[in-house]
Amino acid sequence: MHPDSHDVAIIGAGAAGMMCAAIAGQRGRRVLLIEHSAHVGEKIRISGGGRCNFTNTQADLKHYIGCHPGFARQTLAGYTPRDFIALVRKHRIGFHEKHKGQLFCDDSSQRIIDMLRAECLQGRVQWMQPAKVDDVRRQGKGFALATSHGNVHAERLVVATGGLPVPKIGATDYGLRLAQRFGLHVVPPQPALVPLTFAPEPWKPYAELAGVARAVRVRCGKQSFDEDLLFTHRGLSGPAILQISSFWNSGDGLTIDLAPGHDIGIQLRQAKAQSRQSLLNVLAQTLPRRLAQTWIQNLGLAGERRIAELPDAKLAALGAALAGWTVQPTGTEGWRKAEVMRGGVDTAELHPVTLEARQVPGLHFIGEVIDVTGWLGGYNFQWAWASGYAAGMAV
Template structure:
């Protein structure tokens, strides 16, 4: 006879483990299945090994979704403070790095261990290294087919994440199941990902590779004030990862170097006191020298004395520094993307419980849903919040 559980959760990642612990705490028999050999692998590598596990400033506005209201209910049900309280109960030391981003002092493994203990304490069964051959509706709920057995589930939770980093076991499983049960999908694309430039730009920007600079990066109406990194293949760093989620192929991104500084006034004043100096030398007092040189070349003002520049020429140079633009050729794709944008269409899900409106007993949580956070701990907070809300409903 097939083994039977109240709740079967596919995916032992952030959302799946949080959901399992909460469902188990409510007395449900819970089985968690994962094809990976270890649970929470993305947690383990996240935040440079220290896991940026939440963001104190989490608000619905920090998420991209076709329905900006969808995330509100779950985010209100389980807040960053709730997760911090859990972390503190386990004596895990943490610190705020910047912009409300909370990291483990020691290692991201502490978060994985904490979730495993939470599950164990309430009797959750975890089976790793388990391939799922298929899922079907049954008279009592769902039937999950494994290689050599089938498992009956009254409730089925899909928590298999997105397509980001296939090397780590990411699959499109959730999207296939959603389609199988007639749920719509929002087109998926890589998010929080470095952007690449065309070969010609690669050559001219090559001299800047490795340089990090504070910028305001923008695309459309969205801007982020964070660091940008020039790479051998294009642009990266937090500002670019953030803007990559808003960027669409063919669009330009705008970059303001030294945002908030009135460079025009500074240069015009310098023209009186340092008029004999070259443009790039004076610019290099406000920007990294390599970048100042590059911008002077782009402005066709290399080696020109500041005193020779008219107000108009200075304004043109300032326009370039504060409104540098570039049309990326593409992105580094799912190979390095931290998240997958799009996913299970929220119109088909109940925002309070994450259950498919037309398929009672079938739930989708975490990254596979069309809710994607900014860089900075927001994606884990969505995983905890959607997992918890579902765990309370199953």
């Protein structure tokens, strides 16, 4: 056998690629893992504020979007959060639950990268890094790869090049272009889990709220999230907005309840009967003061006036404005700030158990390069592990 001949070549040593390499290698397959950057798992390293929100105990199909929402069912069922937690425990990595089933490393994301490297080592995975793949062609039943380190032959090729977010740490559209070159349909990629922006002029009254955070309910069409919102200079961010951004399309409006669980109109009218305080002081008992001030100004009310002097209708209008703030974002902060990519290789092109292209036997796609996008909260890594595992078992 020629030394540059492998059972499996995997392009991209990120979350899904390393998982796939380790599983295939431990099954006895001769695996070559090709990575173009000098580092591996860069997104793992920067994820979860450096502590990697590596899975979510509640992960199931409802936490994923894509053009064919049922596609991920089998893949997710084949490798669950429990399976990944067992691996993390085997490597004695401390972790904790932060919020709604989200599991984070106690110390550093590097522990997850080291764990995947150790699993690859156990599978005798061969690394080619940093290396560029210049060309990929069909050769017999397999693939011929022209790389910056010479020509390579592999029976099977797994594309694990990830999504487009954060180009400065190695994200490329290579996997999408390769899919298209082999005739696969690609759902147009868009930034997701991303802050939303507004036209500067209409945003002016809110720009000075930059830094104010608040638990809200945000709605876009039928989808809503109860999470924290953060005002920024150019628009809105925070988990509530990142979550809803995956459902937002250009032209859509958002409705935001800035005080979910409170009926501010009723609270203000009750306060009117009992309090000698100003409207602003009363409202600031429920809302951040700067936020209260902005909404009072929006309605042309004088915040310093005693609440007792204000008509009920005005107080009711203020309550309604806070409960149903409607806004129309004009864009997103783009790939630089997105956490994940929406769209990608159309799942209609892939087999759900093996993630192999139906029309190109031996060619597999895993991870974020596929049109399966998780919510915020560890779901995207769970998809990377599950799809990496599925392909690792199949190749």
